[in-house]
Amino acid sequence: MGITIVQRSDLARARTRASRALILAGGAITGGSFMAGGLKALNDYLVGSGVNDFDIFVGISSGSILAAPLAGGISPESMLKSLDGTSRHFSQLTAWHCYRPNISEIVSRPISFFLGAAMWLPGGIVRLAQRHGEWRKGMLGSIWQFVLEPSKQNYDDLMGPLLKVLAEGDLPSLFALLPSGLFDNSPIEAYIRENIEKNGLTNDFDETLKYTGKRLYISAVRLDGARRVVFGPGEETGLTISEAIQASTALPGFYKPARIGGVDYVDGGVQETANIDTAVDRGAKLIVCYNPFRPYDPEQFVEGMSRRRRSGKRLATDGIATVLNQILRAFFHARLAVALKRFRDDPSFDGDIILIEPRANDEAFFSLNPLLLRNRIAAARLGFISARSSIEERFDEISGIMAAYGVEMNREGVNKKYEKIAQPGASEREIQRLLEGREKRAKARVEARAKAKKKKRASR
Secondary structure (H helix, E strand, O other), rough: OOEEEEOOOOOOOOOOOEEEEEEOOOHHHHHHHHHHHHHHHHHEEEEOOOOOHHHHHEEEOOOHHHHHHOOOOOOOOHHHHHHHOOOOOOOOOOOOHHHOOOOHHHHHHHHHHHHHHHHHHHHHHHHHHHHHHHHHHOOOOHHHHHHOOOOOOHHHHHHHHHHHHHHHHOOEEEEEEEOOEEEHHHHHHHHHHOOOOHOOOOOOOOHHHHHOOOEEEEEEEEEOOOOEEEEEOOOOOOOOHHHHHHOOOOEEEEOOEEOOOOOOEEOHOOOOOHHHHHHHOOOEEEEEEOOOOOOOHHHHHHOOOOOHHOOOOOOOHHHHHHHHHEEEEEHHHHHHHHHHHHHHHEEEEEEEEEEEEEOOOOOOHHHHHOOOOOHHHHHHHHHHHHHHHHHHHHHHHHHHHHHHOOOOOOHHHHHHHHHHHHHOOOOHHHHHHHHOOOOOOHHHHHHHHHHHHHHHHHHO
C-alpha cells in the first residue's frame, strides 16, 4: 500500500482548531514534479479548503521548493503550470537552474593539483638522490628479481622503497582532482528569490508567519559537524527562505555544498527523511507527510501484470544506477518507518499522522531517472495517479481522520480526472490541462495576501 497511518487521537472529539502540518520530503528533481502532481490530487480531494490551508509547512530537499510557495499561497496548479512556463505566478524552472556546471572547481582543482605535484617534485627528486645507493643496489635488484619470479613477495620488495618515497612529503591525492559536486545549485536560490519578489511575497521566515499566519520550516545539514539545521520561526532564521532552499537541495555529489554565510550546507534529507518531529514540536496534531522516494518491490505486482516477474528480470541487471536508486530509496524509507514507530509508541503524542507514498509496485515512477528535468511532466502525471491510487485504498479511514479536524474530502472530482489522465492514449496537452485547472482560487488568495502585506507595511 501507499498509505501508512499513525492514529493516536480520539476521533469522536472534534479538533477543528488543532494545528495541521504538511510535510514534503525530498525526491530529487523528478520527485519534486511527482509531488506537485500528487499535491494536485490531494488538493482536489479537499472540499472547502486546500493544501495551502495547512498551518505548518515543512520542506526537505526538493520538497522545500514546493513547501515555500504553498506557505505563500501559491497553489499546486500554479506550480504545475511552471513546468511548461504558463504560470502567472512562477516562471519556468529550466535546465540551467538545475544543471549549471560547477565550473569554478572543475577548473581550479586540476590546477591546484598540478601545482601541488610540481611543488612536491623537487623534494621528491632530492629524496631519490639521497637514496641513490639503496636504489642502485636494492631497487634495481628487486626489479630484476621480480622479472625472473613475479611473486607477491618480490612485488612487495620492488614497490616498498618507491611507496616510501611517495609517502614522504605532501604529494596531492588524485581525489583532489574531483570537485565537491558536479553542479552548482545557486541558480535555484536565484530562481526562488526572483519568484518570491515577483509575487509580492516575503523572503523572510518570521515575516511569512506575520503576514500569512503560516509557519514554514526548511531543513538542511551543516557539512562541518554533520548537524541538522532547521530554518523557520523559533528556529534558525539567519538565512532567507531562498537561501535555506538552496542549502536544503544541495544533493551530495550531484551539487557542491551550498556555502552561505561562510557555512557549507548539504541536502536536508541526509539526516532526516521527513522531520516529523519539527511539526510535532510546533504543536501540530494532524500531520500529512508526502514522501515520493520509497523502494520498489516488484513482488507486489498482481500476478500476470508484472513485466519483471514474467521475464524473471532482477533490478541488478539494470546496472549500478538502478541499484543505487533502490538503495537510497530503501535508506530514506527505513528512516521514515523508524520515525513513525517513534510516534506510534510515544504515549505523549496524541495526534494523527498520514503518510502518503507511491505504492511499492509503482514501476513507472521508479523507472524515471530522478535527476532528469525532462521527466517532469511525466512525473507530475504519475504523481497524480499515484497519490489518487494510494488515497483510494484507504479513503474512508483518511477522510474520517480529516473530518475530525474539520477537513471534508470528496472523491468524485478526483476520480473523473483520474479516468482521463490515466488513459494510455491521453495526450500530454490534455494531461497538462487537467492537472493545471482550478487556479483562479489560488490567484485570488495570493493577491489578497499581497494586499494585506502592503497594508500592514503602510500602517507601520
